[in-house]
Amino acid sequence: MIGVGVVGASGWAGASHLPALAGLAGFEVTAVATTNQAGAAKVAAAHGVPLAFADAGRLAAHPDVDLVVVSVRASEHAKVIRAALEAGKHVLSEWPLGVDAAQAADLAREAGAAGVVHAVNLQGYQSPDARYVAELVAGGAIGRLESAVLVAAGDPLGGARIAPELAWSTDPAAGTSLLTVMAGHFLAALDRMAGRLVEVSARLPRPYDHVEVERTGRTVPNGVPAQVLLHGVLDNGATASVAVHGGSGSPDGFLVKLVGSDRTLTVSPTRPGTYLHWTDWDIRVGGERVTVPDDRRTAPFDPAAGPVANVAAVYQEIARSIAEGRSPHPDFHTAAAHHRVLAAIERSAETGGAEKVA
Numbered sequence: 185m186i187g188v189g190v191v192g193a194s195g196w197a198g199a200s201h202l203p204a205l206a207g208l209a210g211f212e213v214t215a216v217a218t219t220n221q222a223g224a225a226k227v228a229a230a231h232g233v234p235l236a237f238a239d240a241g242r243l244a245a246h247p248d249v250d251l252v253v254v255s256v257r258a259s260e261h262a263k264v265i266r267a268a269l270e271a272g273k274h275v276l277s278e279w280p281l282g283v284d285a286a287q288a289a290d291l292a293r294e295a296g297a298a299g300v301v302h303a304v305n306l307q308g309y310q311s312p313d314a315r316y317v318a319e320l321v322a323g324g325a326i327g328r329l330e331s332a333v334l335v336a337a338g339d340p341l342g343g344a345r346i347a348p349e350l351a352w353s354t355d356p357a358a359g360t361s362l363l364t365v366m367a368g369h370f371l372a373a374l375d376r377m378a379g380r381l382v383e384v385s386a387r388l389p390r391p392y393d394h395v396e397v398e399r400t401g402r403t404v405p406n407g408v409p410a411q412v413l414l415h416g417v418l419d420n421g422a423t424a425s426v427a428v429h430g431g432s433g434s435p436d437g438f439l440v441k442l443v444g445s446d447r448t449l450t451v452s453p454t455r456p457g458t459y460l461h462w463t464d465w466d467i468r469v470g471g472e473r474v475t476v477p478d479d480r481r482t483a484p485f486d487p488a489a490g491p492v493a494n495v496a497a498v499y500q501e502i503a504r505s506i507a508e509g510r511s512p513h514p515d516f517h518t519a520a521a522h523h524r525v526l527a528a529i530e531r532s533a534e535t536g537g538a539e540k541v542a
Contacts, residue, residue, distance in 0.1 A: 189215035189249035191240045191264050192256035193227045202231050204496035210503050214248040240264045244271040258359035274301040281519040283359035288523040292516040303502050303512040304519040307494035308373030308461040312480040317377045325469055326444025329422045332378040336438035338366030342410045342430015345396040354406040361408035367428040369461045379418035381525050382541050386414035388533040462491040
């Protein structure tokens with residue numbers, strides 16, 4: 185049994201990590217931590233968790249915790265991750281791993297030196313749909329891959345308005361933006377399906393110097409983009425075109441087209457209001473719908489339930505990696521490489537030219 189301590193156990197963790205862990209054999213949530221003791225105790229009571237902390241370091245040091253889950257703001261990731269590594273605990277971090285590529289590289293090196301299992305919650309890599317599409321492409325179902333197109337909505341980030349609880353994200357130093365979070369997740373899913381970006385030419389339009397904080401009548405300075413536009417080249421020679429647009433409401437869907445020498449594979453959502461890395465897909469090859477085999481799904485989770493199923497798949501990969509004494513996928517090194525893609529996008533947007541991914 186793997187004892188799990190969840191740091192930042194309200195909000196996103198409460199909607200995804202805790203339900204995923206509750207439905208998985210081999211895991212037990214033994215501790216939670218939030219910013220204050222009363223809040224932590226409330227979350228612990230609601231989920232039947234025995235230990236509650238207001239300090240991530242105390243949670244990480246507790247002997248009943250084997251795996252530390254880092255589900256706090258990106259700017260706080262490094263502090264909590266390092267507490268887990270110092271305690272010799274396995275660690276799962278939310279994406280993005282750090283606030284920039286340099287910090288992510290440092291964390292990957294430190295985690296590798298610590299000799300623990302380290303994973304990042306880029307669910308697109310473990311999505312059964314993304315993995316099946318990757319198999320179809322690798323197996324020649326569309327012939328030789330020639331180009332990949334991805335169009336997706338990144339709401340609620342990047343719009344003219346921002347929810348009060350996300351108003352802090354308009355500061356680039358926070359590490360949470362349409363580029364880092366939404367485009368980051370979408371590009372990870374594209375990587376899993378079609379290949380790794382090795383060169384990019386990008387634009388990051390920022391039409392709003394200030395954005396409205398919903399329901400408050402005030403505005404805040406804005407330093408993050410409203411759109412992510414890029415053309416690129418994948419490591420297999422195929423081209424890629426990506427457009428991620430921001431907004432202030434619910435996401436209105438996504439579309440992926442993988443164009444091959446023989447036919448085209450398309451991906452679209454099976455239901456509205458979902459993200460590429462959260463849900464199951466309508467997959468068509470040459471216009472004919474194909475279905476992901478049931479045995480590829482993350483039992484016992486219904487893919488219609490939202491992000492829980494793909495988050496659970498990440499935990500299953502972690503359990504396998506611990507049992508087999510290997511690194512999970514994606515690990516911190518994968519996350520650091522993904523951060524380098526985002527850094528190349530930012531450099532290209534600044535210079536106006538094509539940039540190689542370091």
